[in-house]
Amino acid sequence: MRNVKKEIAELLAAQVESLTAEDIEKLIEIPADPKMGDYAFPCFRLAKVMRKAPQMIAADIAKSIEGNTLFEKVEQVNAYVNMFIDKQEFARLTLGAVCEQGGAYGNTEGGKGKTAIVEYSSPNIAKPFHIGHIRSTVIGASIAKLYEATGWNVVRLNHLGDYGTQFGKMIVAYRKWGNKEDVEKEPIKTLLSYYVKFHEEAEKDPSLEDEARETFTKLELGAPEETELWQWFRSESLKEFSRVYDMLDIHFDSYNGESFYSDKMPAVLDELKAKGLLQESQGAQIVDLEPYGMTPALITKSDGSSLYITRDLAAAFYRKKTYHFDKCIYVVASQQNLHFQQWFKILELMGYEWAKDCVHVPFGLVSLEEGTMSTRSGRVVFLEDVLKAAVEKTREIIEEKGVNTDNMEETAKTVGIGAVIFQELSNYRIKDYVFSWDKVLNFDGETGPYVQYTHARAASVLRNAGAEGRKFDVSGMDLSYICGDAGYELVKLLYRLPEVVADAADKYEPSVVTRHIVDIAQAYNKFYHDERILVDDEAEKNAKLLLTYAAKQAIANGLALLMMKAPEKM
Ligand code: ARG
Numbered sequence: 301m302r303n304v305k306k307e308i309a310e311l312l313a314a315q316v317e318s319l320t321a322e323d324i325e326k327l328i329e330i331p332a333d334p335k336m337g338d339y340a341f342p343c344f345r346l347a348k349v350m351r352k353a354p355q356m357i358a359a360d361i362a363k364s365i366e367g368n369t370l371f372e373k374v375e376q377v378n379a380y381v382n383m384f385i386d387k388q389e390f391a392r393l394t395l396g397a398v399c400e401q402g403g404a405y406g407n408t409e410g411g412k413g414k415t416a417i418v419e420y421s422s423p424n425i426a427k428p429f430h431i432g433h434i435r436s437t438v439i440g441a442s443i444a445k446l447y448e449a450t451g452w453n454v455v456r457l458n459h460l461g462d463y464g465t466q467f468g469k470m471i472v473a474y475r476k477w478g479n480k481e482d483v484e485k486e487p488i489k490t491l492l493s494y495y496v497k498f499h500e501e502a503e504k505d506p507s508l509e510d511e512a513r514e515t516f517t518k519l520e521l522g523a524p525e526e527t528e529l530w531q532w533f534r535s536e537s538l539k540e541f542s543r544v545y546d547m548l549d550i551h552f553d554s555y556n557g558e559s560f561y562s563d564k565m566p567a568v569l570d571e572l573k574a575k576g577l578l579q580e581s582q583g584a585q586i587v588d589l590e591p592y593g594m595t596p597a598l599i600t601k602s603d604g605s606s607l608y609i610t611r612d613l614a615a616a617f618y619r620k621k622t623y624h625f626d627k628c629i630y631v632v633a634s635q636q637n638l639h640f641q642q643w644f645k646i647l648e649l650m651g652y653e654w655a656k657d658c659v660h661v662p663f664g665l666v667s668l669e670e671g672t673m674s675t676r677s678g679r680v681v682f683l684e685d686v687l688k689a690a691v692e693k694t695r696e697i698i699e700e701k702g703v704n705t706d707n708m709e710e711t712a713k714t715v716g717i718g719a720v721i722f723q724e725l726s727n728y729r730i731k732d733y734v735f736s737w738d739k740v741l742n743f744d745g746e747t748g749p750y751v752q753y754t755h756a757r758a759a760s761v762l763r764n765a766g767a768e769g770r771k772f773d774v775s776g777m778d779l780s781y782i783c784g785d786a787g788y789e790l791v792k793l794l795y796r797l798p799e800v801v802a803d804a805a806d807k808y809e810p811s812v813v814t815r816h817i818v819d820i821a822q823a824y825n826k827f828y829h830d831e832r833i834l835v836d837d838e839a840e841k842n843a844k845l846l847l848t849y850a851a852k853q854a855i856a857n858g859l860a861l862l863m864m865k866a867p868e869k870m
Contacts, residue, residue: 357379421437421552423541430682462558463559467516469512491533632661756870831844
């Protein structure tokens with residue numbers, strides 16, 4: 301798509317010898333007051349080189365570019381060249397790009413030829429997949445989409461927490477109090493109850509802890525009975541997780557979790573040792589990070605068992621070798637900031653320059669209006685239950701509203717689950733937030749239902765005009781009809797979609813897209829209320845339908861980046 305700022309920079313570069321188009325692009329401003337134009341170029345810096353007053357330079361430049369079709373007018377005000385873009389020309393290039401690119405509008409190619417790994421979700425098996433997990437899951441999935449939209453080749457990884465001493469506890473508890481049928485019926489809730497019971501009983505009888513430790517060691521050594529039980533816990537848990545992933549329409553290329561790296565850790569230890577980075581401390585092996593202002597990283601415990609950080613190192617080497625990534629993105633809660641800082645530093649100390657390509661993308665906490673959760677006490681809210689409740693509540697609301705839909709079940713799912721995702725991706729990821737039903741399901745606020753409803757509204761306008769599925773084309777259209785205030789506001793927002801998507805990817809911040817599509821939806825609704833679309837005049841009607849189509853397409857493309865569907869009826 302044409303880039304207006306770049307085009308202006310090139311035009312100006314032809315007038316200004318001392319600066320390149322790239323320099324000029326950086327100097328061009330977007331004035332806060334639209335009376336000063338859509339773009340402005342300050343000439344102060346040129347005065348010295350050109351030995352002329354900046355006002356005069358601005359006047360000369362203004363004169364030399366004013367004839368270009370891109371501009372409606374060009375003015376010199378003091379040291380500035382103020383440029384007013386020709387609205388129809390701008391609408392033509394914007395809507396032309398939407399018509400041409402359709403579902404790909406918003407995509408760019410900055411990442412072409414490069415590979416990004418996005419690691420997200422990564423729950424712990426045999427533990428509840430609770431409301432807190434929505435954050436990594438949904439933010440990560442959206443970042444993966446944003447990277448694809450900016451041209452990257454993306455690999456989606458789920459680093460399952462399927463390894464650790466808790467499996468010793470789980471096995472002991474299952475053997476003592478467990479029951480196969482119960483686990484099969486409701487794996488995680490049942491396993492969780494064993495885990496809770498283990499902690500209760502261990503308070504009274506601490507020898508249980510020793511038993512759990514021994515059992516875990518057996519598991520680590522590959523004892524067949526323990527391994528079989530562990531594998532069964534893992535596959536039952538994954539079945540449950542997959543149900544939630546399907547509901548969210550979120551998928552992975554690999555579920556290689558922590559256990560996958562257990563046989564790859566000795567090599568890491570050897571290398572750390574060979575590079576002189578390991579130190580002994582009270583029987584444990586550590587890497588001293590004090591010179592970098594961090595606490596020491598524990599690599600192996602005094603009993604020789606390996607740790608979380610060691611598995612992350614092993615995983616990073618494996619991924620580099622397997623996928624040759626240019627970037628490896630870890631979408632993990634901010635509580636783990638220190639963990640990532642530590643092991644990124646270790647990679648660097650080991651001499652791997654690609655340590656800089658490993659990026660931790662942290663996020664804040666989600667809490668519930670009702671209060672906090674705790675796995676050990678069993679006080680948790682399952683994500684699956686939240687999603688089901690969202691679908692249920694949505695069904696009630698749309699039945700009450702008498703919503704127009706061919707498939708109530710499908711619409712309730714699309715809107716209900718979409719609403720939860722949208723709320724999640726509306727917040728700056730780093731902020732803590734409180735999950736609120738009222739906010740999630742409000743059809744009028746800045747919510748998922750509101751944006752989807754606007755999409756359905758645009759679809760219904762096209763349907764009523766008999767223009768459903770029409771292949772729109774800007775050529776021969778009289779765009780003066782959509783360059784009034786409301787129409788042009790919308791055009792400007794549509795133009796910015798590709799920039800916004802690229803910016804969101806750069807910042808690992810899906811909320812940038814979420815907010816922009818709320819803006820587009822609001823602008824379309826304003827246009828819809830301010831103007832009559834289905835008028836008798838064919839030229840006017842067609843221009844307005846074109847804008848309706850473009851708004852609809854942009855909303856659908858934006859929603860897809862948030863893993864959301866865009867309903868035709870609602
Ligand atoms: N399973 C971990 C947890 O639930 C998250 C894993 C994060 N990823 C990583 N490579 N350390 O806290």
